[in-house]
Amino acid sequence: MNETPHSQETPHTLARARTLWDLVARRAALTPDRPVLLQEERVLTFGGLRTRAERVAAGLYGMGVRPGAVVAWQLPTRIESAVLSFALARLGAVQSPVIPFYRDREVGFALRESRAEFFASPGVWRGHDHTEMAARLGAKGVFEAYDDLPDGDPAALPPPPAEGTSVRWIYWTSGTTSDPKGVLHTDRSLIAGGSCLAHALRPTPDDVGSMAFPYAHVAGSDYTVMLLLHGFPAVLFEHFALPGALAEYRRHGVTVAGGSTAFYSMLLAEQRRQPGSKVVPTLRLLAGGGAPKPPELYHAVVREMGVQLTHGYGMTEVPMITMGDPEDTAENLANTEGRPPAGMEVRVVDGEIRLRGEAVCRGYLDPAQTAAAFDADGFLRTGDLGRVTESGHLVLTRRLKDVIIRKGENISAREIEDLLHGHPAVGDVAVIGLPDEVRGELVCAVVEQPPGSAELTLAEVASYLRAAGLSVHKLPERLEVVEALPRNDTLRKVLKYRLRERFSPPSGRP
Missing domain, CATH: 3.40.50.12780 (ANL, N-terminal domain)
Structure with missing residues (x-):
């Protein structure tokens, strides 16, 4: 039972909701007729969200989706996507959202690592057949959820989840390795x-x-x-x-x-x-x-x-x-x-930002990655360097992790490097992010070519990476060919900071 009467609900009391479904139900009881999602001519109210999500949950239940089942979904930003997600929250399923412009490499990895039992596809979306891709990847329980969602009688549903501290979300992020990492979140x-x-x-x-x-x-x-x-x-x-x-x-x-x-x-x-x-x-x-x-x-x-x-x-x-x-x-x-x-504790250790609090994930699908990510006090190592000012403001300086952030999406430099190393005209390569006012950062490939090779072009690089299955949003937007990559004197590691200094525009301007 909720401790707070609906008429006395505030954002503060709502924030104590046990689960996401509890939050939906409490908001729907408080303001059922107010709109929550608007898309073109369509309007979904808070009450409508609760009602429709329950019916979709019943339809999913009729398909065999049970509490704890892993359901991956690769859907665009639509009202239906939100309804499906909350339907899964009503069931207590484990959700694995996948960015809709990801292709075989990332989607296949997510399906395998999450052991998804069902996969919601948008069908043919923006010229790409996601359902055919899912079949090619051997996805289980594939169903399309662009316009039509499963429907059923909510009376058939089991009780909603009672607690929100179990892992029910697997989000995907690119880290320092070529494969994504499955980030584990709870409703809370x-x-x-x-x-x-x-x-x-x-x-x-x-x-x-x-x-x-x-x-x-x-x-x-x-x-x-x-x-x-x-x-x-x-x-x-x-x-x-x-x-x-x-x-x-x-x-x-x-x-x-x-x-x-x-x-x-x-x-x-x-x-x-x-x-x-x-x-x-x-x-x-x-x-x-x-x-x-x-x-x-x-x-x-x-x-x-x-x-x-x-x-x-x-x-x-x-x-x-x-x-x-x-x-x-x-x-x-x-x-x-x-x-x-x-509630968000920020600690700076040797320049690295570390975090602890309820909003921090539970770790990763890979237990070894989880063990490496948290220190002895339970703080998450972000891999970002920065400092906290006297007024408590955070200033970021740079990232320890070799990740490029382009238009808000993480891109693994190593993934692109690993693929380019297979090109016969590439002797060695370093992929870096350069400041860009439009994108935040742009992807730049700096290539050292073998003697006698014809000079590479950006178009050739893009074509090669596309053929290798790299997603379009990860393709380099700039190519620099150098005689030799800068390296240190001990392990001969490439000094990427020197490349950033060399190729970044003055004062960070493009």
């Missing part, structure tokens, strides 16, 4: 992450948010928890592109828009095309994370768009670590990642 860790985000952004029931990023990203659950806690809606974009998306922002009166550095740059570019009027008249706040934010970009957004910009620091393992406060100083908002919320 996701609720804690969304609560941290909500506390930082201070939304009100009158706000209208937006999801211009993959719902299958951990940010999807993070953002949706914020909607449930504060009772306001968000506009969903299955495919975000400007200027086309502006009509939806204006029609729904979006006040808070979220995304990564690339998102800010795209909106700023649109604003510069019509300097005489606000590109989105109702917009008051841009907020996001997932990629480095140049200070100049913050100042340009505030000056030219007339809105506040708050940027944060998060990762798949901990969706919200720090976030800028809309009422903070311009100096802190431009040059730091904000402050951690209550």
Whole structure:
């Protein structure tokens, strides 16, 4: 039984929900007729979310999905995707969301490592047949869930899960190795992450948010928890592109828009095309994370768009670590990642940021990766270097992990390097991230060629990597051919920092 009567519910009491389904049910009882998800002409209310998710849960149950069953889903940002996810939460299944533009390499790995018993596919989406790919990969229990979702009588359902501390989520992130890592989350860790985000952004029931990023990203659950806690809606974009998306922002009166550095740059570019009027008249706040934010970009957004910009620091393992406060100083908002919320412990050890709190993941599918990731005090080693200022703000300096963050998505440099090492015209290669105002970072391959080889071109590199099965979003956007890669004098390791210094634009500008 809930200890708080529905009429007395607040975001603070809702944040204590035992499970995600408990949170959905409590919000639906509180404001059943208020909208939660908006997409083109469609509107789903909080009450409608609960009702429809229960019927879909019953349909899934009729298909054989049971509490604890592992269900992978690779779906775009649609109302149906959210409904399916909450239906699985109602059942107490273990969900493994997969970014929809991943292909054979990543999807196959996720299916194998998670031992998925079912796989929800969008069918043919943006020219790619996901159902055929699933069959080719030997996926079990494949069903399409783009428009039509399973349906059944909720009376047949078992009781909802009673606790939210069991692992029920497997998210995927690229680490320092070529294969992704399965990050283990609980309902409570996701609720804690969304609560941290909500506390930082201070939304009100009158706000209208937006999801211009993959719902299958951990940010999807993070953002949706914020909607449930504060009772306001968000506009969903299955495919975000400007200027086309502006009509939806204006029609729904979006006040808070979220995304990564690339998102800010795209909106700023649109604003510069019509300097005489606000590109989105109702917009008051841009907020996001997932990629480095140049200070100049913050100042340009505030000056030219007339809105506040708050940027944060998060990762798949901990969706919200720090976030800028809309009422903070311009100096802190431009040059730091904000402050951690209550409940997030930040410790800096030998320059490395380490974290402990309820929003931190339980570890990884691979027990060895879990053992290596946490120190003796239970703090997660982030692999990021930084410092905490006297005011408690976090400043990131660089990453220990060899990961490039392009448009909010982690890209393993080693994965690309391993593939390029098979090219006959590549003697050695180092893949690095270079600062880019639009993408956050761009992918640059620096190649040392064998004597007598014809000089490589970027088009040849892209074609080779495509044929090897690399996802399009990981393809290098820049190629540099050097006589010799810089190395140290002991183990002859490539000194990537020298390559970044050499090829980065002056002052981080493209």
